[in-house]
Amino acid sequence: MSEVAREVPGLPVPKSGARKRFAFLLSLTLLGLLLLLWVILAISTDSFATTGNFVNLMRQASLWTIIAIGQTFVIITAGIDLSVGAVVGLASTVVAMLLVAHVPIALACLITLAMGVAIGMFHGFAIVQMRLPPFITTLATLTALRGIGLLMTGGQTIAGFPRSFGAFSRGAVLGIPNLFWMVILVAIPAGLLLHQTRWGRHIYAAGSNPEAARLSGINVGRTIYLAYIISATLAAFAGILTASRIGIGVATTGDGWELQSIASSVIGGTSLFGAVGTVIGPVLGAILLTTINNGANLLNVNPFWQRVITGGLIIVIVYFDQRRRRRS
């Protein structure tokens, strides 16, 4: 898959002369833009380039990164998972209720992850067996899962976790926040799975042309199940981490995160038409989005303006990224 390797943002594409320099700049779009933003923020604010803020930024980015990676698997199959935000909310509620009921932490996490697997399997069933469009399927579960979370809690906040559960998300190892270690724990196996295994190949094939994939003997149905299970399970994992981070279970947590995850993935070079995308892409995309939010806070930008700016930036970034791709 040299093709995929070549699409990793940040890797220069060899060209000649002045053209080479231009192509190099364009190929740096994402990583370059990210570093540029960091430099600008470091200069223009006192508080950006501090350890405290950086650790905070990494923590914030972690949750979006994890769901964006899952989302990317689904988008590469030419699908979409609108339910990830709702799964985050439900998972944070479920894990909270289990912990409050004195279920051991490990077991509570496992049960919550299993719920994620089950939700992913349901998506697979609806899309493969019932032949529903992914957009509709996950739009329906987005609505329904939020409702289930609210029903379970009656809209109340759930508090009273064991101290060690909350301590995890505040802790750090080797100066890197635990939450960011979780990103590494997810991204490396995800990268191996997508880029180095035959199941990863099947995901690309199913997203490019399911009919051709089928006639080549690839089990497209199973591949689609796999992608949605990964997405929902990672969303459930993000839900657990969110509960640990904010110290309470709230059914409405993760509201709108599905859009953040899609945006991160697309900024990271994933094509909504399928078969194009990497794991490193959504990681950079999510960090970039978090940086924009973080920077805007530090610069005291009106939070309403932040939304407008984020929207505009998504269009600009994706436009330049596509131009770069067409060039190479």
Added chain:
Amino acid sequence: MELRGVDKRFTGTYALKAVSLAFEEGEIHALVGENGAGKSTMIKILTGAYERTGGEIRWRGDEVALATPHDAIALGINAVHQEVVLCRHLDVAANMFLGDERSGGGFLQKRRMRREAQRVLDDLGFHIDAGAMLGELTIGQQQLVATARAAMRGTRFLILDEPTGYLTRQETDQLFRLVRRLNADGVTIVYISHRMEEIFELSHRVSVLRDGVLIATHVTAETDERALIRDMVARSIEEVHYKEEVSQGETLLRVTDFSGPGFNDISLDVRKGEVVGLYGLVGAGRSEFVQCLFGRTRATGGTVEFKGKSVDIRRERQAIDLGIALVPESRRDQGLCLNLGVGFNLNAPIFDRLSRGPMMDAGAERRAAGGQIRDMRIVTASQGALAATLSGGNQQKIVIGKWLSHGADLFIFDEPTVGVDVGTKVEIYKLIAKLLHNGAGVILISSYLPEVRDLADRLHVFRAGRLVASYRPREVEQETILREAIGV
């Protein structure tokens, strides 16, 4: 229309180089050449889709810019492409009036358009209902609609790009009648086809392109097929007898009273070393039959024996593991992952062999794909080049090559040479001969009668989902086979 020294460059390489060619008013001018010879580029320049990078174009003596499709349409230049570019979800009449709708007081006059469209279709002798959804017609009928549409709009210069690739003989005849009639009305026709007999049947003059250069223009009546092919490929094609006699071995496949979606009660055998041809009109159930055999759809009755064992194939993977390979009808829709690499496509059936446990072995992948690219002589910039960037012939080689990588005992080819240049066609025929020599059996579906007739040892004719006749094809006249397929 006259081209003088027309060039088209793409980042350093010439797609067309100093082409000077005059189309005389009212002639039928055939254009031939291998895939990638520059025919498509020429059409795109003539229709304003591409802007030329050099040279001039004269229309009735005056130089014209021809920089946009709008310029071309204004001059009365129209093209009908091999892949129909119309709206499948609109009815035939709406398509025929697309962009030129009849309306009164701001409202569409649907009934009037339907009436007028129907009159045109009837007039041309096409049995097509103007109220039918375009997507419900066969590809052949859609092609006829596209041509009729071009004929309606005061076209003075009509380009037909491989119009007969998906047409049955009957539809081809209807198309030819239309072309001759337009021509008699003074329309200049540029006719592009890989099928030699059509060129000799229809055209007044014929031009040959090779590697972007105009090689020669002949008066059709003064040249012959061999001379044209020589011009096209620049290497003299030895009288290839594609088919050597291979001694046929034991029965490989035996299908008895096999039924499924689109076909009923099919019984036939394939032996090792044998080509079994399936001929019929488009929609006669041939593709449906092989797709079902391959596990793509579920059979509703009958039995299948493969290599002496009774089998019930429910999934494509099962067919592949048994040793059956299918080269599907449409390489774009069924054969290729167009936005993935050449190497990826070639290796698709053998990912499990190229991996250790779940992990892919990148070296093995490169070697496997590289070997196949070399053996099949696939012209590609790299293994990672997207399949979409290759010419039709090279794409078809990928679709065939992936099954050679995998290996099989029974090869099913569904229209393997549609839209493929002469050189590749010969390579495909040779390849089939080699497969037979190695003891494989072949099922060949083709709508091109000379092809199945030449290659097949036995020929079965399908009509309306049933197997209606079987022949030793070289012992019967083409007309007999055709009549059986049409059912007259």
